[in-house]
Amino acid sequence: MDSHFKAPPAYTTRSGIPVKASYGPDDVPAEHRAIMGILPGQAPYHRGCFAQGYRTKSWRIFQLSGFGKPEDENERIKFLLKNGETGFIMEHDRNTADHLYNVDHPDVVARREDVGLTGAVMQSVRDTHICLDGIPIESTYGHAGGGVVQHGPFALAAYWTVARRRGLDLSQLPGTGQSDFFLTYLGCVTKQQVPTAAGLRLNADIIEFCGEHLPKWVPVSIAAYNGGDTGLNAYQELGALIANAIEYLDEIKRRGRMDVKAAASRCGGVNFRTTLDIFEDASKLRAARKMWHRLLTERYGVTDERALRMRIHVVTSGSMMTYQQPFNNIVRGTLMALTAVLGGVQSMGVSGYDEALSVPSEHAHQMSLRIQQVLQHETNLCAVADPLGGSYYVESLTAELEKRAWEFVELIQQQGGFLASLDSGWMHARARDNQSADFKAEAEGTKVVVGVTHYRDDASPFLVDGFPGVNDAYDVAKERLDAVRRERHETGAAHALKELEASCRDPQKNIMPFMMNALDADVTLGEIGDLYRQVWGDWQTPELV
Amino acid sequence: MSAPARRILLVKTALDGHWRGLSVVARALRDAGFHVIMGGMITGPEIVRAAIDEDVDLVGLNVGGHAAVVERIIAELRAARPELPIFAGGVLPPSTCRRLAELGVETYPPGSSLEQIVEAAQRLTGVEAGKA
Missing domain, CATH: 3.20.20.240 (Methylmalonyl-CoA mutase)
Incomplete structure (x- = not known):
């Protein structure tokens, strides 16, 4: 590597899981190896909810949108x-x-x-x-x-x-x-x-x-995205989402007015983030589906196949988008969207390249659509479901994330459950633990952010000032x-x-x-x-x- | 005997509750020896009152909204305590940074390092590096 860059003290995923230089069959734990060959569309659905993947139904292009007066928002939605x-x-x-x-x-x-x-x-x-x-x-x-x-x-x-x-x-x-x-x-x-x-x-x-x-x-x-972008790491994001679902479903059960199995089927549309750790986050989405299946079958006795399939919406991490050289964010958005596709999501929103400045301009919004349309139509990505399946690295990460996420669920339950962990500030403290890590790594020179820590261009002619909105709202x-x-x-x-x-x-x-x-x-x-x-x-x- | 720690009031100018950035900055300032008072989401007049009651040496504005709101807060602070330095971070488009610079307020948009922010706080409160 160029002497200009420092190697990290240890190679890990974004959430700190140690990674080796390469992976082989022995790196996949035995119990996970046993389910590696199960095809997409089959329980426990880690390889995807549907046998045909994106062939029968592509993911929904689903962007946050709105500003100003209701008619301004209406115009943007129509656009x-x-x-x-x-x-x-x-x-x-x-x-x-x-x-x-x-x-x-x-x-x-x-x-x-x-x-x-x-x-x-x-x-x-x-x-x-x-x-x-x-x-x-x-x-x-x-x-x-x-x-x-x-x-x-x-x-x-x-x-x-x-x-x-x-x-x-x-x-x-x-x-x-x-x-x-x-x-x-x-x-x-x-x-x-x-x-x-x-x-x-x-x-x-x-x-x-x-x-x-x-x-x-x-x-x-449930939008664990918001936990992730506040500081929870990948397995904490997973575990906290499961703990949140437990809170909802236990409450429905306690109230006794609705069949908990029916409620479980309705709560299975969830939201995660993807970051720029491509394999960790794709693995996270695979682990999420497997955990959902286990939670519903073991804790609530759900057997309805539709309910057991977790449907995932991903928003690409807004906090990965830089203020400096904002057009670089089109590349970051593309990579995070690719991660979501590799993880097999049903729905996606790509954060705007002007994310660090404002809500998206019309142009930034259009780029968020075009990124997804290029992935859908020009890459052949939609031809095969779960293309990462069988990768020693990805399967090993999927198993490790799931293991750590269940441990985090247990920690939350020890706090008295998800709500109690919010009331006491325990969950905020877990987010806080991770918040400064990127800043530290950047200060130490072991983390490179293009356009921010390196390859800076202080006189860039490509300035973006963000979307100003309207002044009469x-x-x-x-x-x-x-x-x-x-x-x-x-x-x-x-x-x-x-x-x-x-x-x-x-x-x-x-x-x-x-x-x-x-x-x-x-x-x-x-x-x-x-x-x-x-x-x-x-x-x-x-x-x- | 060492001098008492310099006091910084950190507030949010908007009713936008994202707290991650402010949290990271607040802890970096505390680690550098400052006494940090978290004011929360308070209005201009409330910020002025807190700055006086807490007898602070510096006000940090976490901006998550329109420049006009920030400018009004700056004017209110200046009217009450003209000598009190102010700096700002958060969602700050380049045009807002330029506007605030004209008003004598330093800005630290996303991508600023914690080192830069701590150095600014030391300089604005008149302390030598490493001694808040």
């Missing part, structure tokens, strides 16, 4: 669909949606220019109508937003209300919610949030409501909020809000029908937030740093 996106993800404004604040909340007013930077402002179902205008949601797989737990019921009920008003049959509506504990309580800790126990109740309500009324909808989606949201308050049937809204409150206070009730009624009556986001805060109070955020 992406026109360019070949095969599902769409609505992003809501972080200031308002994540906190359940209306735009006239003092904490939002103090930062009014931030409004709309990361997603459209949607304070009532009227805004969701604008955002979905002209989009055929009966035939397009939609993600309603609601990544943050307390926002999930609002985002879903708004989407479903739009569908109902269009005369669509909810039982046929395709799509997904999110309500992700990793994002909410670990990766992107909001200023105010309902406590984790209340969050679990909301998610269980959504799972049961979908079980009854929206059989084609994925009610909640706050003003328009304020006008629309005033219009809702002026025009709605006040008695009807007050009554619907009161009924929603009663359902929140009664754990025997499911809040979702009442949330639908509230949205139908033009109840606003901030009113629902105020109600939650009265009923449940705030999560006591653990010390993060």
Whole structure:
């Protein structure tokens, strides 16, 4: 190697698993060797959920999208669909949606220019109508937003209300919610949030409501990505996802209103990240499917083959995207997307090359699609399922990641479970343990980041300043909020809000029908937030740093 | 007897809860001997109050939003404590870095090393390297 570069002190994967210079049959543990020859489409599905791989169905191109006013987000979603996106993800404004604040909340007013930077402002179902205008949601797989737990019921009920008003049959509506504990309580800790126990109740309500009324909808989606990009390593990401699933399914079982096997089938649409450690992350996705199969069969007695197949959405790691020389990120995005394909995912979003600067510009978004389209059509990657199967290295890594991930599940259970590990800050401490590793390695000169630590070009003519968004999102949201308050049937809204409150206070009730009624009556986001805060109070955020 | 540790207030300017970057920076500053006060997601007037109450020597703004919000916070801090140095990190497009430089605020966008950030904190609080 060039003397300009220092060799690492030891060769390891990104998560610190020691790796050898080459691998042979003896490196694969015996129990894993026994299942190496099982074909894709066969249990325990480590080699993929489907025998035909991508021949019968390619992965869904599924990008986060949104900013500004609902009509700005609508325009961007249509742009992406026109360019070949095969599902769409609505992003809501972080200031308002994540906190359940209306735009006239003092904490939002103090930062009014931030409004709309990361997603459209949607304070009532009227805004969701604008955002979905002209989009055929009966035939397009939609993600309603609601990544943050307390926002999930609002985002879903708004989407479903739009569908109902269009005369669509909810039982046929395709799509997904999110309500992700990793994002909410670990990766992107909001200023105010309902406590984790209340969050679990909301998610269980959504799972049961979908079980009854929206059989084609994925009610909640565990996004271990958000644990990974906060600092959890590959096997911790895997283990924490399993521990989160245990929490959901145990709760469904405890409530006793829905068959846990049916719930298990609905919770199997999950989300991981891929980084630039190609083989570790491809192995991680193979291990994930095997662990899911084991969890469901052993802990919950599930036998339904559909339920036992974990469906994976991957987002390429945003934290791998550099601020410097952002066009290099097109290459990084391609490699992380390749990793996802090698791991056999059902759905993918590639982070924009301007990730370190802003939400994606139209051009960055288009590149995220083109990366996936080149992989789908020009590489012959889709011809053979699990092409890494049988590689001594990959099979050995798959087994090792699974072993370490189950150990991490055990550690979490010893903390009292996934929720307890968030409440106490234990999980945050595990993320923190890893957060400085890249900085240290860069300072020591053992980690090279092209364009950042080496090959710098301080006078680059290829500058990208990020996507500026629009400057009227706050003003328009304020006008629309005033219009809702002026025009709605006040008695009807007050009554619907009161009924929603009663359902929140009664754990025997499911809040979702009442949330639908509230949205139908033009109840606003901030009113629902105020109600939650009265009923449940705030999560006591653990010390993060 | 050594002088008491220099005090740094770290705050988030936006209602965006991503904390990884701030966490890494806060720990690097603590490791370098600074007393770091985590202010969280607070508004301009709250930042001013915290800076005065905590009698800090430096304010670090973790930016996750629009430059106009950051500029307003800087103006509020300057009005209350004109001599107090301010530096910023986080999501900072080049145009925002230039704007903040005009206002006398140093910026450390993604890709900055922890060494650079610690050195800046030492320089801005008037301590010799290695002694916060």
